[in-house]
Structures are given as C-alpha cells and as structure tokens.
Amino acid sequence: MSKTIRIGTRGSKLALWQAHFTQDRLREAGIDSELIVIKTQGDRIQHLSFDKMEGKGFFTKEIEEALLRDEIDVAVHSMKDLPTNSPEGLCITAVSYREDPADWLVIRKEKADAQKPLLLPDAAVIGTSSARRKAQMLDLRPDIQIKDIRGNVPTRLGKLRDGHFDAILLAAAGLTRLEISLSEFEVVRFSPREFIPAPAQGVLAWQAREADKPTRRLLKQVHQSAVAELTNLERKVLNLLDGGCQMPLGVYCEKDGEGNFHVWAALANGWDQPVRRCRLSQSTKHGLPERVIEALR
Incomplete structure (x- = not known):
C-alpha cells in the first residue's frame, strides 16, 4: 500500500x-x-x-x-x-x-511545607478540572480548595508560575513526553496504586x-497487544458504569510475572463526594471488571 x-x-x-x-x-x-x-x-x-x-x-x-x-x-x-x-x-x-500512568502534584516551591502531608500548606489552592483528581485530592486532604484550570500543559504550568494556584495536578505522561523541566517546582509523584489514574492513562x-x-x-x-490487554480491562469498568472521561473514576491494572491481574480502583458519586476504593487480584481477567464494579458499589 x-x-x-x-x-x-x-x-x-x-x-x-x-x-x-x-x-x-x-x-x-x-x-x-x-x-x-x-x-x-x-x-x-x-x-x-x-x-x-x-x-x-x-x-x-x-x-x-x-x-x-x-x-x-x-x-x-x-x-x-x-x-x-x-x-x-x-x-x-x-x-x-x-508511558508512566501516574498523576503528579506540581507545587510552587515557596508554598511547599515539608511538615504537611503532600507538602501542601493548610487550605492550599489546587488546580485541576478533572472530577477524578478533585475527588481523590479531597480524600487525601479535605482542607484544600479546588479551583478549575484549563489549557494545555505549558499553559497550566504558566498559571501555576504566575501564582493563580499553590499546586496543580498533571498526568506524568504528558510532562514526560514533552520533556518539561519541573526544577523550579516541588513535585509529589503519586503511585498509580494509591492515587489512581484514569482508565488507559498514558x-x-x-x-x-x-x-x-x-x-x-x-x-x-x-x-x-500486552498494553491493550490491561487497558481493555480498565476501560471495561468505565463502560459498565456508563461513564465518560469526566466521571470521578480511577482504574489501574497491572499484570505480574506469573500472569496474575491486579486492579486498583476508586470511585466517587461526584467530585465532592466520598471516595470508595478497592483492590482485587485474579489469575484470569475473566469477570474481573464486573467484580471491580461490585466492590466499588
């Protein structure tokens, strides 16, 4: 051709x-x-x-x-x-x-507080427009304030630099692929098993x-095909919940050396609602998305 x-x-x-x-x-x-x-x-x-x-x-x-x-x-x-x-x-x-499926919390250096969880000062203003990120951040730090942020990755970093936010949440994949230096900021690199990414992130x-x-x-x-096997499972959970990319849902799947599947998931009814979490492991992916839904409900 x-x-x-x-x-x-x-x-x-x-x-x-x-x-x-x-x-x-x-x-x-x-x-x-x-x-x-x-x-x-x-x-x-x-x-x-x-x-x-x-x-x-x-x-x-x-x-x-x-x-x-x-x-x-x-x-x-x-x-x-x-x-x-x-x-x-x-x-x-x-x-x-x-690419790295994790979310990173990018913090203005002058705002970072080593004595506080996630280095965030009390009532820190966090920028994100993702309902999933909002819900999981509030789950970790209920005192923070969430403020919507839009624009591409460099635009968002510019808004952080200009002081519109104390910190912003971004996908590691985008920062890595664009080779953006974050040396002027403090960065908390979440584990995708703890701060659970969107299905198929990265x-x-x-x-x-x-x-x-x-x-x-x-x-x-x-x-x-090995990546597709895992992302199909993550996206099946989203599909069963009839959710779009704005749903406060995180699903992350890994396959170990023995061929077992491990899934971490988090779901809220809304960005400002409590987060329900589950972790499931199975030797086969058969019925695993349905089990995740059951555990989250």
Missing part, C-alpha cells in the same frame, strides 16, 4: 507530540503520512470545567467525524479521552506503549474506519 496516511490530531503541543510519534512509528514500518490538525469542542471551550461540559468525547468527536467523512485515515487520541464505545463505522485498531489509541482494512492492517504493525 503506497498511499500517504492522513493522521488527524488536535493542535496542542502534547497532541502534536502524539501525532509525530505516530508518524515515526509508521515511518519505521515504511509508511508515509501527513498531519491534519482539527479543533475539538474541548479546545474551543476553555471557560468550563470538564464536568460541566455536555456529553462525552469532547476532545475526540470532531476528529472522529473527520474520520467518518474520509477526510483523514487515522485518528490519534489520548486513550483516556476516548469514549468506550466508538461511533458506528469506527474502531480502535491499535494502542501504543504505556496510552495512545489509533482509530480507523472499520471498512478500511488496508489502514487497519498497517496499524497492526505498531499495536502493543
């Missing part, structure tokens, strides 16, 4: 990193590609927090629509932003390696048209 693959992506620095990463993987497989930048609802609406925006897939819908109109051949997404049910005619064809998903068999065959060359 000699045609140039058209890759649809958002225009943020991190989205473009993901798109260039995709181009590099395709180039290694001998495949030419070009980038087509698409603005999404999530990019356009910057004044609302995620939990106040309508529907699901506000970082993916416009890209998926371009795919359905045959304006692009492949959509590259942060998998955690992708609804668990693809629109009719589309499918997730491949997933990437998993993984890229490549989406194509179901009927486009040639493109889907090409994408299979970059697919990481």
